[in-house]
Amino acid sequence: MSRPLSLPAPILALPSRTPELAALLESWSLINSGSGHLTGLERMRHALRAEFTRAFPAALLEEPVLIGTTARALRLRLRPSASRQILLNGHYDTVYEATDPFQTCSRPDADTLRGPGVADMKGGLVVLLAALQTFEQAPGASALGWEILLTPDEETGSHGSAPLFIAAATRHTFALVFEPARPSGDIVQSRKGTGSFIATCRGRAAHAAQVPSSGRNAILALAEFLLAAAKIPSELPGVLVNVGNIRGGGTATNVVPDFAQSELDVRITRVADREPLLARLHALAAIIDGRDGFRLELTGCFNRPPKECSPVEEAAFAAWQHAARDLGQIPPNWVHSGGGSDGNLLFAAGLANLDAVGPLGDHLHSDRECVVISSLATRAQIVALFLTRYAAGEVTLPR
Numbered sequence: 251m252s253r254p255l256s257l258p259a260p261i262l263a264l265p266s267r268t269p270e271l272a273a274l275l276e277s278w279s280l281i282n283s284g285s286g287h288l289t290g291l292e293r294m295r296h297a298l299r300a301e302f303t304r305a306f307p308a309a310l311l312e313e314p315v316l317i318g319t320t321a322r323a324l325r326l327r328l329r330p331s332a333s334r335q336i337l338l339n340g341h342y343d344t345v346y347e348a349t350d351p352f353q354t355c356s357r358p359d360a361d362t363l364r365g366p367g368v369a370d371m372k373g374g375l376v377v378l379l380a381a382l383q384t385f386e387q388a389p390g391a392s393a394l395g396w397e398i399l400l401t402p403d404e405e406t407g408s409h410g411s412a413p414l415f416i417a418a419a420t421r422h423t424f425a426l427v428f429e430p431a432r433p434s435g436d437i438v439q440s441r442k443g444t445g446s447f448i449a450t451c452r453g454r455a456a457h458a459a460q461v462p463s464s465g466r467n468a469i470l471a472l473a474e475f476l477l478a479a480a481k482i483p484s485e486l487p488g489v490l491v492n493v494g495n496i497r498g499g500g501t502a503t504n505v506v507p508d509f510a511q512s513e514l515d516v517r518i519t520r521v522a523d524r525e526p527l528l529a530r531l532h533a534l535a536a537i538i539d540g541r542d543g544f545r546l547e548l549t550g551c552f553n554r555p556p557k558e559c560s561p562v563e564e565a566a567f568a569a570w571q572h573a574a575r576d577l578g579q580i581p582p583n584w585v586h587s588g589g590g591s592d593g594n595l596l597f598a599a600g601l602a603n604l605d606a607v608g609p610l611g612d613h614l615h616s617d618r619e620c621v622v623i624s625s626l627a628t629r630a631q632i633v634a635l636f637l638t639r640y641a642a643g644e645v646t647l648p649r
């Protein structure tokens with residue numbers, strides 16, 4: 251396919267960097283940075299700091315400590331007083347802890363790299379780096395100020411990083427989030443909000459022969475609640491309820507168990523789904539709680555609110571698609587995702603964002619996680635061209 255001659259040469263040359271980008275990604279994937287592995291997170295942050303400060307020596311470097319942990323975020327800012335600003339967001343933790351058997355990389359075929367975090371989202375960090383290096387070679391780069399924010403706790407809910415997102419939202423009106431794209435190339439239009447709740451049921455212990463005269467079986471009562479809770483999605487479209495685990499009783503089976511507990515993962519599509527879901531869960535709990543000899547307590551909360559799609563995302567997506575088309579690439583679509591990301595938290599903080607602009611990935615959070623190697627460069631091309639046009643004022647996003 252012929253390409254318009256007006257495209258910047260460094261952007262067109264990006265695919266020639268593919269072997270180098272793949273090697274960098276492999277080296278990062280081999281550093282274990284499970285969310286709970288603090289020394290591994292530190293090694294990973296040092297590796298990122300080395301690469302990013304070498305690429306952008308003039309950027310202001312900060313490594314703020316997160317609340318509730320010794321882990322640090324990595325933040326680089328350049329041209330903070332430019333009239334146009336953008337936040338480039340990613341996370342450097344993975345779901346694979348130091349004890350996980352999945353610790354090495356392989357190449358099942360010439361264009362596939364399999365390894366821990368290669369897509370989610372160390373591959374995205376490679377795309378961010380390559381795109382920004384390329385953008386900085388553009389003559390109009392000085393018109394755009396940027397902030398890179400890389401955090402170490404996304405996979406466990408970003409509890410420590412949340413204040414950093416709120417602070418970033420005061421400096422920016424738009425962000426790119428470098429989560430992986432779908433295997434099809436589609437990116438994320440909106441994401442479900444997530445929450446986790448614990449249902450704790452207490453009954454009354456008794457000899458197994460004393461049901462129901464004296465004993466109150468907490469396992470059976472909790473099971474009744476859980477079966478009803480699992481049906482909530484049929485009443486509330488856009489809501490998901492997953493009963494994730496259950497425990498109760500003791501080793502003796504001739505005792506009526508007085509305790510049972512279960513954790514539930516809940517997801518909502520719109521902020522407006524939250525109250526009806528909570529009301530339904532509490533109503534079901536109250537049915538059990540109101541029975542003689544039983545207590546059913548529900549604790550927990552929503553952690554990530556849903557990421558909905560605003561006119562800013564609509565406009566940014568159109569410009570991003572346009573950039574892909576001009577590069578001779580098939581313009582990707584966007585889809586609703588059941589999974590949460592820091593795009594949710596940024597959106598909740600008032601910062602519109604385009605999410606999943608990283609490379610094409612598959613089988614995330616499993617020992618088959620893989621990335622399409624060539625997409626490291628092709629996705630970086632789209633981001634670099636988008637940034638070039640954003641800096642030039644050719645991409646206008648509604649306020």
Ligand SMILES: [Zn+2]
Nearest residue numbers: 370371404429
């Ligand atoms: Zn991720």
